[in-house]
Each structure stands twice: as C-alpha cells, then as structure tokens.
Amino acid sequence: xxxxxxxxxxxxxxxxxxxxxxxxxxxxxxxxxxxxxxxxxxxxxxxxxxxxxxxxxxxxxxxxxxxxxxxxxxxxxxxxxxxxxxxxxxxxxxxxxxxxxxxxxxxxxxxxxxxxxxx
Numbered sequence: 001x002x003x004x005x006x007x008x009x010x011x012x013x014x015x016x017x018x019x020x021x022x023x024x025x026x027x028x029x030x031x032x033x034x035x036x037x038x039x040x041x042x043x044x045x046x047x048x049x050x051x052x053x054x055x056x057x058x059x060x061x062x063x064x065x066x067x068x069x070x071x072x073x074x075x076x077x078x079x080x081x082x083x084x085x086x087x088x089x090x091x092x093x094x095x096x097x098x099x100x101x102x103x104x105x106x107x108x109x110x111x112x113x114x115x116x117x118x119x
Contacts, residue, residue, distance in 0.1 A: 001039065001040070001116050002040040002041075002042075002043060002114075002115070002116050002118070003040065004038065004039070004040045004053075004055065005053070005079055006036075007032075007035040007036065007077070007079065007086040008079060008080075008084045008085050008086045010083070010084060010085040010086070011032075011035075011085070011086050011087075011088065012085055012086070012087045012088070013087070013088045014087065014088065014089055014090070016089065016090050017088040017089060017090050017091060020090050020091050020092060021091065024091070024092055024093060026073055026091050026092075026093070030057060030073045030091075031073070031075055031088055031091055033057045033073075034055045034056065034057035034073055034074075034075040034091075035055065035075065035077060035086065037057065038055035038056050038057040038075065039055065039056050039104070039116060040053050040054070040055055040116060041054045041055065041056055041074070041104055041105075041115060041116055042054040042109075042114055042115045042116070043114040043115075044114070045114060047078070049080070050078045050079055050080050050081070051078065052076055052077065052078045052089060053076070053077055053078070054074060054075070054076050055074065055075045055076075055077065056072055056073070056074050056075075056094075056103060056104060057072065057073045057075070071093050072093065072094055072102075072103040073091060073092075073093060074091065074092055074093070074094050074103070075088060075090075075091045076088070076089040076090050076091070077089060104116065105117070
C-alpha cells in the first residue's frame with residue numbers, strides 16, 4: 001500500500017474542485033475523510049510543483065463495500081510542504097464502468113507503477 005501523507009489543516013480548493021463539490025453533491029466532510037483515512041490509489045510524481053495523489057474513501061464499517069452516503073468518493077489532492085497547505089484538485093464519484101476492483105483500479109491503467117498495486 002502506498003503511504004498516505006497527512007493533509008495540512010490549511011485546505012484549499014481549485015475552481016474545478018469547488019464546482020465538483022456542488023455539481024456532484026460531494027460534501028467537504030467526504031473530502032476530509034478521504035484525506036485523513038482514505039487509501040492512496042495512485043501517485044502522479046510527474047505533476048509539479050508537488051505530486052498529486054488519487055485517494056478513495058471507504059466506510060470503515062464495510063471493507064470496500066459501503067461508503068459514506070452509499071457511494072465511493074475519489075479525491076485528487078496535492079500537498080505543498082513549503083506553504084503547509086493541501087489543495088484539492090478535483091473530487092468525483094467513480095464511474096463503475098471505468099473502475100474495477102471496488103473502485104480502486106481504472107480499466108485504462110496499464111502500469112502498476114506508483115499505484116497501490118505496486119509490488
């Protein structure tokens with residue numbers, strides 16, 4: 001499993017992330033749960049200035065089955081260590097036609113590099 005860096009208390013949202021919260025009816029609480037307790041599915045080290053992480057939130061009462069509000073939530077976030085700030089890039093409910101393995105693996109991914117499946 002990939003390590004999950006702790007998010008900073010200073011939490012920012014891009015314009016896309018703000019729209020996603022409203023358009024997709026995702027609560028800030030769900031985002032915070034993903035940041036604090038979610039599983040890191042993939043790391044995008046090539047993004048700058050800081051690597052982005054794709055996290056998923058799972059309800060603790062059911063292992064990869066039941067999620068807060070009855071759905072999984074994915075969050076793409078980035079920590080800026082200099083500014084001590086976590087920025088939410090976007091958030092969404094994964095499409096079951098595009099995701100497998102309980103919403104942890106995208107069908108189009110061909111490499112296990114920088115993913116939770118990495119050996």
